[in-house]
Amino acid sequence: MPWLVAGLALLAVLILMLPLKRWLERRAVLDRPNPRSSHAAPVPRGAGLVVVPVAVAAWVALNRGAGPDVVAASLALLLAAISWLDDLRGLGVVLRLTVQVAVVGSALALLPPDALVFQGALPLPADRAASFVLWLWFINLYNFMDGIDGLSGVATTTVGAGAALALAIGGRGDGLVFEALVLAAVAIGFLAWNRPPARIFLGDVGSIGLGFLVGWVLLRLAIDGFWAAALLLPLYHLGDATLTLALRLARGDRVWIAGRAHFYQRGAVALGGHAPVLGRILAAKLLLVALAAVTAAAPALAWPALAAGSLIVLAMLWYLAQAARRVGDAA
DSSP: OHHHHHHHHHHHHHHHHHHHHHHHHHTTOEEOOOTTOSOSSOEEBOTHHHHHHHHHHHHHHHTTTOSHHHHHHHHHHHHHHHHHHHHHHOOOHHHHHHHHHHHHHHHHTTSOTTOOTTTTSSOHHHHHHHHHHHHHHHHHHHHHTOOSTTHHHHHHHHHHHHHHHHHHHHTOOTHHHHHHHHHHHHHHHHHHHHSSSOSOBOOHHHHHHHHHHHHHHHHHHHHTTOHHHHHHTTHHHHHHHHHHHHHHHHHTOOTTSOOSOSHHHHHHHHTTSHHHHHHHHHHHHHHHHHHHHHHHHOGGGHHHHHHHHHHHHHHHHHHHHHHHHHHHHHO
16 A cells, blocks of 8 residues: 555656646746756746645555644645745745744644654754754755756655665664655656756745655654664755855855855756756765665664765765866866
8 A cells, every 4th residue: 555655646746747837837837047047948837736735645645644744744735835825926035934934843843752853962952943943954955956957856756765765774664664755756756857858847836845845754764763864865965055055155145045056056057957967966866875775774884874975975066066167267
């Protein structure tokens, strides 16, 4: 039954994406090129209207309609709905952030007191506060990192499949294994439409909604004792987004406005397209999945694996920065 749910979720996204795409085109809900864009022609925006509800429906089916994961999934729908309004008409940053704060706080309140994300290294109030900040940042960085074709799909696929693999190797997780697999399944279905050249974009409704669901899985992964895997699997996204934010803050940029300063965006320009960058990032993410699996099989190797993962991410960021610098010098 759980495998069937994941398979049906993949098929649902594949099948429903075509009528959604046509509806978005009729409504002129398009991502039109602008100076911050990484595409040259208008593309329908709003694939999250299928991806997020399908993932949520699958989670509800896996949990037989009850439990904290079902409530968390319902909160993802609320977050996606607000983000869809932002896609359509643009909402103020304060309103968007207020809703995100309320949703993340409500979701964390679902966790029992003995569910410690930081494995007892912090007292409960500090554990929840740190988890709150990290999850809020993760939701937004997932949106920031949705800037080239296929990247959000690859990220969600590798995190979902990697989390399921780590839990399976560690012999724990049960329902969480299949919730993670559902995320991978819907991401694969979306990738069929979003791989370069993309025929449809997620929109904020998708990137924010998926960021919330992926964040929940990573928190649950850490609570189950797989904290190293929970750090390794999203490490490229964490590294690129966090370092880019720090550099933009240092320059005095308005960081709540989208830009093209991310390493992957500069790399896409330097390497002549989205596909070359996506292939390299996929390779790095697969290495991170392998390291996460190692930590699940041998927890004593957690810190060496994290060091190796950090080197992989830093090497990728350095490579993309150097490629962009060479193009800049040539120009």
